[in-house]
Amino acid sequence: MGNHVRHLTVNGSALTSGGTFHKVTIRGDATINGDLWCDRCKVFGNADVSGNIETKLLNIFGQANIRGNVQGETIKLLGEMNIRGNAAASDFHLRGAAHVDGDVTGGMIHGYGEMKVSRDCEADVFSVTGAVEIGNILNAEQVELYLHFADSRIFEIGGKTIRVKRSKALNILHFLKRFAPDSAKLKAEMIEGDDIYLEHTKAKIVRGDRIIIGPGCDIDLVEYHTSFQQDEKAIVKEKRKRS
Amino acid sequence: MVEEELISKKELLERTGISYGQLYRWKRKKLIPEEWFIRKSTFTGQETFFPKEKILARIEKIKQMKDDLSLDELANMFSPNPAAITLHKDEIIKRNIVSEMSLQFYMEQKGERHTFSFTELLQLYILDQLLQTGEISLEEGKSVFDVFEKYYAAFQGRSCELLFLRKMGVAICLLVASGNDVYVEEKAKIIVRLHVPTYVEQLKLMMSEG
Numbered sequence: 001m002g003n004h005v006r007h008l009t010v011n012g013s014a015l016t017s018g019g020t021f022h023k024v025t026i027r028g029d030a031t032i033n034g035d036l037w038c039d040r041c042k043v044f045g046n047a048d049v050s051g052n053i054e055t056k057l058l059n060i061f062g063q064a065n066i067r068g069n070v071q072g073e074t075i076k077l078l079g080e081m082n083i084r085g086n087a088a089a090s091d092f093h094l095r096g097a098a099h100v101d102g103d104v105t106g107g108m109i110h111g112y113g114e115m116k117v118s119r120d121c122e123a124d125v126f127s128v129t130g131a132v133e134i135g136n137i138l139n140a141e142q143v144e145l146y147l148h149f150a151d152s153r154i155f156e157i158g159g160k161t162i163r164v165k166r167s168k169a170l171n172i173l174h175f176l177k178r179f180a181p182d183s184a185k186l187k188a189e190m191i192e193g194d195d196i197y198l199e200h201t202k203a204k205i206v207r208g209d210r211i212i213i214g215p216g217c218d219i220d221l222v223e224y225h226t227s228f229q230q231d232e233k234a235i236v237k238e239k240r241k242r243s
Numbered sequence: 244m245v246e247e248e249l250i251s252k253k254e255l256l257e258r259t260g261i262s263y264g265q266l267y268r269w270k271r272k273k274l275i276p277e278e279w280f281i282r283k284s285t286f287t288g289q290e291t292f293f294p295k296e297k298i299l300a301r302i303e304k305i306k307q308m309k310d311d312l313s314l315d316e317l318a319n320m321f322s323p324n325p326a327a328i329t330l331h332k333d334e335i336i337k338r339n340i341v342s343e344m345s346l347q348f349y350m351e352q353k354g355e356r357h358t359f360s361f362t363e364l365l366q367l368y369i370l371d372q373l374l375q376t377g378e379i380s381l382e383e384g385k386s387v388f389d390v391f392e393k394y395y396a397a398f399q400g401r402s403c404e405l406l407f408l409r410k411m412g413v414a415i416c417l418l419v420a421s422g423n424d425v426y427v428e429e430k431a432k433i434i435v436r437l438h439v440p441t442y443v444e445q446l447k448l449m450m451s452e453g
Binding site for chain 1: 252264
């Protein structure tokens with residue numbers, strides 16, 4: 001793609017069609033009809049794309065609505081992004097809100113904010129502080145979820161190490177607003193992994209090798225293999241050791 | 244058709260000695276196809292099951308080969324996508340991938356050639372296997388080539404099955420998406436039903452060993 005000298009630059013407001021470009025820069029508001037292939041795509045403001053985006057680097061400061069799929073090596077998001085299709089990136093940096101109607105596949109998904117995925121989310125590392133909603137399965141080698149602000153809902157989590165904690169930032173906030181009700185919980189149907197540490201999680205089944213159930217948890221069934229620990233402020237209705 | 248025997252995830256981990264982390268990693272890397280994860284409700288809630296024979300064989304193979312190959316290479320081998328390899332005629336015979344007779348027959352049909360693409364080789368390999376088991380005749384084998392040539396690409400890497408029906412001595416060859424129930428009328432018989440990805444895998448294995 002490197003030898004395409006054409007750039008697409010929008011300053012202000014424009015309606016344009018897609019195509020192949022070297023750099024795409026939008027300062028202001030742009031509506032792009034069709035697919036977009038480029039090396040770099042930067043949006044400062046608002047962009048609506050009716051097709052797919054394939055790029056090495058996608059930077060969004062502001063807002064983007066994409067009707068199709070997004071494929072990139074690096075996606076950096078400061079603001080809000082809505083994707084109707086699937087999203088794939090080896091590095092997904094989140095600062096804001098991302099809503100994806102399809103699947104998300106990535107090497108590294110990390111950051112702060114809100115992430116909603118209607119179907120599967122797969123990554124090597126998934127480390128997000130904030131609120132996460134995943135309609136089907138979150139499958140990652142390493143899952144780190146720091147609950148913050150709002151409730152998280154993940155149907156199923158599978159991986160090697162899974163850590164769910166309440167974000168420290170909330171504790172400071174909590175100190176200030178002592179009377180605010182306890183919020184930021186995770187609700188899940190099933191959590192399976194080798195090493196699991198959970199806090200403030202309501203789940204039906206937790207299965208794994210080494211499991212630690214921390215404060216604020218409400219688990220129907222825990223099945224462990226090597227070790228099991230439970231906080232005194234946690235509820236575990238039933239636990240079984242798997243031989 | 245007899246339903247496949249299933250194995251629960253828990254039982255699978257116990258029998259094979261792998262961990263949840265490994266299972267999920269292999270799923271993520273597409274070493275275990277999505278369609279093998281079968282969700283069923285049991286009295287303890289949702290449980291995941293797998294087709295027993297297939298998953299046990301697959302995990303055994305992954306365990307054997309994961310020291311020599313990277314996960315991506317393994318995934319490549321198990322994927323139903325045709326590999327981008329061509330082999331020379333002599334090489335095929337030398338490595339004993341297909342019999343000389345089948346190769347000769349193919350060239351009679353499609354013309355003389357020296358190199359074979361993966362898809363061509365796959366047709367040849369399947370035909371060779373079918374001929375060796377004696378299930379179909381050489382003449383009927385032609386339809387295997389025809390159906391493959393025309394329609395295999397339509398599956399675009401999804402898994403499919405090859406069906407061979409015979410009624411009153413007339414044979415019909417079909418290529419269907421796998422996982423579907425097939426019922427035939429009483430007088431007709433399903434002679435062959437083979438899962439194409441299994442053969443893709445075998446063939447890739449034979450090619451990589453050489």
